[in-house]
Amino acid sequence: MKATSPTAPGAPGPTAHRAPSTRDAGEALLRVAHRVEGLLSELAGEHGLTAFQARTLRALHDVSSQGALARQLGCTASRISVVTRELEERGLVRKISSISDRRMRMARPTPEGTRVVEAIGAGLTARSPLSALPEDRITALYHLMAEVEAVPET
Structure with a gap:
């Protein structure tokens, strides 16, 4: 009997x-990405x-320039500008002047923004299908995904 994909009955899959x-x-x-995105x-x-707002808020903990955020999140800088403005209006981020260039404004999470990121992260940790994997498999998966992500687009 032929094995099939668990979510696509009758579809070809490994045997x-x-x-x-x-x-x-x-x-x-x-x-898996669909499940995790749904949970997020x-x-x-x-x-x-x-x-997307949650992903942006999380990314602001690591990166603050619009260009770097756009690259990390796979969107345009103008979309980042709109989303950070929405987050700022909600009190989740604040705009500050860059230390190196006072003309530049950078978005940084507020304490409330940090609390929201931590709450969402805790929910993901508790409910993600990835949480069922042992630590060594998570590490291996992370390195494998980083390797795949590094492959240049064709």
Whole structure:
């Protein structure tokens, strides 16, 4: 009997006689990403945010320039500008002058923004399907995803 993907009945998938293909791996990655994105949307919604706003707020803990945020989040700098303005209006970020160039304004999370990020992160940790994996598998997965992410686009 042929093995199939757990979420696509009847779809071709790896069998006892065939290793998973690149397509099989990509489809599995998309299914997991969809689950995690859905969970993020739910948790962000509990704080009145979209998943993208939550991702932006989280990224602001590491990066503050609009260009760097846009690259990290895979969007335009103008979208980052709109989202950071929305977060600022909600009191989750504040704009500060750059130390190196006073003309530049950078967004930084407020204490409330940090609290929201921590609450969403705790929810993700508690409910993510990735939390079922042992630490060594999480480490291996992280390194594998970093390797895949580093492959240049064609």
